[in-house]
Amino acid sequence: MPTPEGEQECIPVRSNDDVVRARQLVRSLAQRCKLSLVDQTKLVTAASELARNTLVYGGGGVMRTGLVRRDMRLGVAAVFEDNGPGIADVDLALTDGWTSGSGLGLGLSGARRLVDDFVLDTEVGRGTLVSVIKWAR
Incomplete structure (x- = not known):
């Protein structure tokens, strides 16, 4: 796992305003x-x-981020964690175009394509943790 550079910040993801704060x-x-x-x-995309998924599908949670x-x-690095229902079929959830809601189905698969490192840890009844890293070139 990468070594943290300085302090890690943690913010709750409980509302649309929190999604905006996470993005900022x-x-x-x-x-x-x-x-x-x-x-x-x-x-940022x-x-x-991932923050929106944490809110909508996970019922809220936290984002931890830092260099x-x-x-x-x-x-x-940014880590999104919730104690929601978890994802029953990870392969399906990572398929482009598939959605469990009314979205476009690009959330998880799109996020995975946009970053350099992507880790998804989920279990039904336990919640979901998604960790992403974008490296400077």
Whole structure:
């Protein structure tokens, strides 16, 4: 696992306002990490989708984020965690176009494509944890 660089920030994800705060915090860290504008946009989009999933499907939860270092590389990590119902069929949930709600079905699969590292840990009845990292180039 990458080594944290400085402090990690944790914010609740309980409302649409929290989703906006999560997006703003990730954007700020991406700028500090000197990600390109394109990579900033990719990371912020992924974080926004994952925060919204945490709220809508997980019933709310938390986002932990911070700068990370692996070897000589610096990146931004964001972890979204909820105690919701979990995901029964992970392969299906990661399929482009599939949705359990009224969305476009691009949340998890889209987020996975937008970041460099993507880890999904879920179990029915236990909740879901999604961890993502975008590395500076």
